[in-house]
Amino acid sequence: MESMETETRSHRRKWRTIRLLIFTSILAIGALGALIFSFFIYIKILGPPPLAIPQSTLYYANDGSVIGESNSGEKRYWVTLDDISPSAINAAIAIEDRTFYNHSGFDFKRIVGAVVANIKSMNKVQGASTITQQYARNLFLTMDKTWKRKISEAFYTIRLEGNYSKDEILEGYLNTINFGHGAYGIEAASQFYFGKNAKDLTIAEGAMLMGIPKGPGIYSPMINYEKAKNRQLLILKSMQETKAITTQIAKEAAEEKLVFTGVHPHHRADSAPYFYDVVKKELLNTVGLDERVIALGGLKVFTTLDPRQQEIAEKVMHETFSTDSDIQVGFAAMDPKTGFVTALIGGRDYDESPFNRATQAVRQPGSTIKPLLYYAALERGFTPSTLIRSEPTTFKLEGNSEYTPHNFNNHYANREVTMAQALAVSDNVYAVKTHLFLGERVLVDTVKKFGINSKMSAVPSLALGTSGVKVVEILNAYSMLANGGKKVEPIFIQKVVDYRGKVIYEVEQKEEQILKPEHAFIMSQMMTGMFDSKLNGYASVTGASIANQMSRVYAGKSGSTKSDSWMAGFTPGLAAVVWTGYDQGKEITLTTDKLYAKNMWIRFMERSIKGQPDKLHTFRPPAGVTAVPIDPSNGKLATNMCPVFRLTYFEKGTEPAEACTEHLLTGPN
Numbered sequence: 025m026e027s028m029e030t031e032t033r034s035h036r037r038k039w040r041t042i043r044l045l046i047f048t049s050i051l052a053i054g055a056l057g058a059l060i061f062s063f064f065i066y067i068k069i070l071g072p073p074p075l076a077i078p079q080s081t082l083y084y085a086n087d088g089s090v091i092g093e094s095n096s097g098e099k100r101y102w103v104t105l106d107d108i109s110p111s112a113i114n115a116a117i118a119i120e121d122r123t124f125y126n127h128s129g130f131d132f133k134r135i136v137g138a139v140v141a142n143i144k145s146m147n148k149v150q151g152a153s154t155i156t157q158q159y160a161r162n163l164f165l166t167m168d169k170t171w172k173r174k175i176s177e178a179f180y181t182i183r184l185e186g187n188y189s190k191d192e193i194l195e196g197y198l199n200t201i202n203f204g205h206g207a208y209g210i211e212a213a214s215q216f217y218f219g220k221n222a223k224d225l226t227i228a229e230g231a232m233l234m235g236i237p238k239g240p241g242i243y244s245p246m247i248n249y250e251k252a253k254n255r256q257l258l259i260l261k262s263m264q265e266t267k268a269i270t271t272q273i274a275k276e277a278a279e280e281k282l283v284f285t286g287v288h289p290h291h292r293a294d295s296a297p298y299f300y301d302v303v304k305k306e307l308l309n310t311v312g313l314d315e316r317v318i319a320l321g322g323l324k325v326f327t328t329l330d331p332r333q334q335e336i337a338e339k340v341m342h343e344t345f346s347t348d349s350d351i352q353v354g355f356a357a358m359d360p361k362t363g364f365v366t367a368l369i370g371g372r373d374y375d376e377s378p379f380n381r382a383t384q385a386v387r388q389p390g391s392t393i394k395p396l397l398y399y400a401a402l403e404r405g406f407t408p409s410t411l412i413r414s415e416p417t418t419f420k421l422e423g424n425s426e427y428t429p430h431n432f433n434n435h436y437a438n439r440e441v442t443m444a445q446a447l448a449v450s451d452n453v454y455a456v457k458t459h460l461f462l463g464e465r466v467l468v469d470t471v472k473k474f475g476i477n478s479k480m481s482a483v484p485s486l487a488l489g490t491s492g493v494k495v496v497e498i499l500n501a502y503s504m505l506a507n508g509g510k511k512v513e514p515i516f517i518q519k520v521v522d523y524r525g526k527v528i529y530e531v532e533q534k535e536e537q538i539l540k541p542e543h544a545f546i547m548s549q550m551m552t553g554m555f556d557s558k559l560n561g562y563a564s565v566t567g568a569s570i571a572n573q574m575s576r577v578y579a580g581k582s583g584s585t586k587s588d589s590w591m592a593g594f595t596p597g598l599a600a601v602v603w604t605g606y607d608q609g610k611e612i613t614l615t616t617d618k619l620y621a622k623n624m625w626i627r628f629m630e631r632s633i634k635g636q637p638d639k640l641h642t643f644r645p646p647a648g649v650t651a652v653p654i655d656p657s658n659g660k661l662a663t664n665m666c667p668v669f670r671l672t673y674f675e676k677g678t679e680p681a682e683a684c685t686e687h688l689l690t691g692p693n
Contacts, residue, residue: 079322079523080212083303085329086366086518090289092300094319099212099288102322102523105195108210108222112230114268116198119234119259121155122266124194128185157181159197203233204240204247206288217245219285227269228280231259246286296334298370298380303327303516311520311529322523328364328516333357333632337367340627344620345372351617352607354381354495356514357600357628360503362533363512365496366598367628379607386478386492387603390583391450391566392590393471393489395547396501398443400470401458402543407678408550409659411440412454414562419460419484427484429456437562442659444672448553449563450582452488459487473538474501475513489583498592499601505548505579506594508646509539542648542675549643549673551579551593558670559656569619570626576641578629582622586611589618591625595641600628649673652680660684 079100083092105113117124153161160180184193203213213233214222225233235255236243245252260274269277303325307318317323337355345351355369370380379385398406414437418428429452436453446454459467464482471480476497480486496514503512511534520529553559554567555574565571566582580593587609592601602621605612612618633641645651653662653669661680662669665687674680 078320079209081318081321081323081325083300083325083327085327085331085334086364087331089331091296091327091329091331094304098208099206099216100199100208100322101211101215102199102209103211103222104525105191105198106223108195108198109225109230111227111269112210112214112222112225112234113194113198114263114266115227115231115234115259116155116194118262118266118268120158122262124155125190127154154181155197156184156193159193159200160184162197162200162202201237202240203236204244205286212288215289216286217284218282219287219289226277226280227260227263227273228256228277228282231263231277232256232282235259245282245284295331295338296329296368297374297378298382299327299329299334299365299368299516301370301378301380302365302368302383306516307520311517313520323528324521325517326519326521328359328362328366328518329368330357330366333367333628336631337369337628340624340631341369341372344624344627346616349614349617350606351604351612351620352377352381353620353624354385354387354603355601355624355628356382356496356499357598357632358499358503358512358514360506360512360594360596360599361510363500363503363515364518365499365514365516367600377607381603381607382495384494385603386494387588387605388491388585389489389493389498390585390588390590391452391455391489392498392581392583392592392601393467393493394447394450394455394487394583395505395551395581396471396474396476397455397459397462397467397487398447398550399505399539399543399547400462400466401443402546402675403540404462404466406443406458407674407680408442408444408546408672409654409674409680410443411659412443412446412457413437413439414441414446414451414453415439417453417457419456421484427456429453429485429488432563435563440658441561442654442656444550444553444654444659444670445559445561445656447550447581448556448559448565449561450554450566451563455487456484460484471501474504475511476501489585495601495603498590499599502579502592502594502601503599504539505544505551506596506599507544508541509537509544511536511538541646545643545646545649546673546675548579548594551581552577552643553670554580554582556670558668561657567622570622573626573630575630576633576638577643579643580625584612584618588612589621591621593625593629595629595633596643597636597640598629598632600625600632602628645673648676650676650679654680655684655686658684658686663687 078098079102081094082090085091199209202208205216207213207216210222210233214220214225217233218225218229232245232252235252238255242248243252243255257278260277263269264271264274304318307313307325308315337357341353352371353369356365357367358365368382370382371377416436418426421427431452432450441451441454464484464486467486468480468482476493478491478493478497480491500512500514504510515531518531519527522528554565555571555578556565557568559565567580578593578595580591583590588603588605589612590603602625604620651671651673654660654672655662655666656668656670659680661683663683666684667687
């Protein structure tokens with residue numbers, strides 16, 4: 025009886041022990057599960073690890089061509105899986121991680137196999153890193169072999185797998201691996217080795233490339249073709265084994281002759297370096313990016329540059345300027361409808377002087393300011409036929425001071441002349457009288473409407489352009505006349521896209537009418553007079569020297585001071601401004617130096633517009649204006665007795681009603 029009781033107690037103790045073990049095991053499993061669950065919750069809370077890997081930023085012209093690149097010496101161009109050849113993708117998976125889509129970051133079966141193989145050989149003959157592990161290493165870690173690095177690698181691997189899809193991980197891996205020769209990522213490698221995009225790689229090329237990352241200094245075909253070829257054959261065999269390709273396709277790929285380029289496609293902007301500099305400043309100041317993101321953020325910056333116009337501008341500059349002259353140039357062209365700057369030159373030699381004379385230099389504009397003055401006059405009741413006497417004049421100013429402007433070569437009409445004729449021959453007396461009649465503050469306020477922000481002094485000489493402006497400011501002002509008075513501003517960047525393809529900046533095109541369309545058109549038509557000999561009278565029109573080079577109607581205005589020479593003008597489809605002078609303000613004395621601006625301007629305009637539809641560059645009057653024949657010598661309606669007449673536009677209701685009677689006796693001869 026006692027024996028049975030003892031056995032029963034023993035049995036009960038065993039069951040208690042078993043239940044305790046079971047309970048403890050359940051608690052342990054639960055705790056482990058909770059720990060694992062908590063760990064993955066922690067991974068999710070941490071979110072996706074930042075993929076802050078340096079990538080090349082590319083700059084594009086308006087036709088999609090690359091005009092520049094910034095990088096840290098490592099060429100990286102991020103592309104999506106859709107833009108990578110399937111053969112290259114299959115090659116990567118076949119040689120690096122055949123179970124990539126089936127594991128969660130670690131291939132434990134492969135790890136065990138690698139350990140066994142390495143123990144047998146007493147050396148590391150086989151690796152077990154998955155694509156995810158390699159991607160983690162590429163992104164975040166050094167290549168040392170410490171336990172700390174291995175633990176960190178495992179942690180990052182889990183974070184990648186927990187927050188990114190398999191395709192995203194594979195895409196990242198292919199975009200970050202080292203292919204040697206400064207090429208990082210499949211796109212940079214494809215461009216360097218084969219001169220093509222990654223999406224266009226053949227099976228043979230893809231297999232060759234995916235053999236390089238194992239040891240770029242060993243398996244690069246540019247370094248050791250034999251080893252590279254053997255590695256390619258191994259990968260083709262692996263692709264066979266994974267059923268990615270057939271035996272016949274592998275054989276054909278192995279026999280394919282590969283042609284290597286060995287050249288990176290993009291370098292510093294050899295064309296438009298001044299434009300390139302402006303774009304980088306705009307990325308800082310307008311887009312609001314920091315310098316590191318700009319240089320290494322893998323951005324795609326779509327600019328407004330027109331490569332054809334830029335090439336024309338640079339070519340005509342070299343044709344026009346004497347190599348013996350050290351005179352400088354600032355040039356810019358713009359689409360008046362959009363404000364897009366299409367070509368820009370900041371100096372004759374960027375390597376000698378990167379100072380941008382088109383966007384930074386402030387120089388006296390001379391008579392190029394007069395169209396803005398006369399626009400203000402149109403707003404206040406003047407017309408192209410408004411008469412003011414042109415003769416030597418000394419103006420008495422406040423404080424008993426005097427001001428005596430002079431016409432070029434002291435040519436004066438010594439009679440009343442029209443505003444249209446005064447503009448065509450650039451009569452300074454007419455301009456100053458108009459300026460003082462309107463009030464000195466009027467022109468100061470008017471230039472601001474035209475987008476000129478440089479400080480202006482409200483003085484009598486302001487009418488002759490004595491307050492400095494920038495080339496791009498005059499370009500902006502003239503573009504507003506060209507587009508009918510709509511607000512524009514110089515735009516260099518159309519759009520910025522990050523390495524993932526997300527648009528982070530895009531210029532907004534807002535249409536805002538600033539000038540009265542009728543007055544803008546009338547002013548433009550008056551500006552065509554500088555090339556029209558019908559307006560010759562007491563002096564030649566200022567565009568006479570280049571009028572014979574014109575194949576169409578242009579509106580323009582030249583300007584000059586002792587140290588500055590300008591030519592600015594436009595059609596409705598293209599505006600351009602040229603400034604020439606010496607950096608230190610030395611006087612321009614040579615006649616040839618004084619002609620550079622006009623000659624460069626007309627050559628650029630003629631070549632740029634050639635072949636384009638006429639409708640892009642034809643002036644079309646708005647409904648509120650009317651054209652009448654005018655005798656240019658007196659501004660009255662021309663009759664068949666007048667020797668010459670010029671069709672002149674007026675705002676409806678302001679055209680002259682009086683006919684010319686000066687030639688009734690002399691006739692048209």
